[in-house]
Amino acid sequence: MRPADILSSLFPAGHQVGEAGGLLSGTGRLDPQTVVDIVGITGKTYPGVDEALALAGRILAIAERPDPAPLLFLVDSGSQRMSRRDELMGLSETLAHLAKALWQAERAGHRTIGLLYGGSAAGAFIATALACGSLVALPGAWPEVMDLPSMARVTKLSVEVLTEKAGTTPVFAPGLDNLFATGAIAEIWDPARPLSDQLKALLATPATADGRAELGRERGGRLKAATIAQEVERLALAHG
Numbered sequence: 001m002r003p004a005d006i007l008s009s010l011f012p013a014g015h016q017v018g019e020a021g022g023l024l025s026g027t028g029r030l031d032p033q034t035v036v037d038i039v040g041i042t043g044k045t046y047p048g049v050d051e052a053l054a055l056a057g058r059i060l061a062i063a064e065r066p067d068p069a070p071l072l073f074l075v076d077s078g079s080q081r082m083s084r085r086d087e088l089m090g091l092s093e094t095l096a097h098l099a100k101a102l103w104q105a106e107r108a109g110h111r112t113i114g115l116l117y118g119g120s121a122a123g124a125f126i127a128t129a130l131a132c133g134s135l136v137a138l139p140g141a142w143p144e145v146m147d148l149p150s151m152a153r154v155t156k157l158s159v160e161v162l163t164e165k166a167g168t169t170p171v172f173a174p175g176l177d178n179l180f181a182t183g184a185i186a187e188i189w190d191p192a193r194p195l196s197d198q199l200k201a202l203l204a205t206p207a208t209a210d211g212r213a214e215l216g217r218e219r220g221g222r223l224k225a226a227t228i229a230q231e232v233e234r235l236a237l238a239h240g
Helices: 003-010 049-064 084-088 091-107 122-127 148-155 159-166 176-181 195-204 212-219 225-238
Strands: 015-020 023-031 034-045 071-077 112-116 119-121 134-137 142-144
Touching: 003 015, 003 023, 003 034, 003 071, 003 195, 015 034, 023 049, 023 195, 034 049, 049 091, 071 091, 071 122, 091 112, 091 122, 112 195, 119 122, 122 142, 134 176, 134 195, 142 176, 148 159, 176 212, 212 225
Parallel strands: 034 071, 071 112, 071 119, 112 134, 119 142
Antiparallel strands: 015 023, 023 034
């Protein structure tokens, strides 16, 4: 789906969303009473320092408001822009700042929901879609924390070995189905149904603690993460 179609399906009561330099910003109305703040990355844009700071500034302004309006983050990006300029200006720090801005908005009472409708990869994926309180996706989205050639360089395993592992172990594999199996993506929405109804249903569920590891265990994509995290917490509390 194109952004215009997504926004029309999400906000039947109207929306005002602008695009500049690959970034989205504005508001939409689920109904006459419910306003949703919107930010996003579109057009396969590779976010660098400037984009991360612009998005974080918008999100922090929302977090400072006393109203509890939810925040929807639309995502169709490349990976982070790893130019020499961006690296020298502290790309990793500004991406971390963006992720913490989303955490601050959630902490201030604004539900943060990432909607992945295109691609996203690496640090850009982690600092935007995955940093939201809830992450949903549309069919055809293509997330990857790390592509297999990059993973091969880091792990020193061959692409052939990683491809074989990706066939049976979702944590090794890019793609929507694999990220859903690990629990990273909470829901895959049906574009044949009004997206507004699916957003309302998600907002009607209480905000809870991070349950991605538990979802991964239930779906068979990450069988040990939840158990290990619980044991680490138990031991930390026992020695606190």
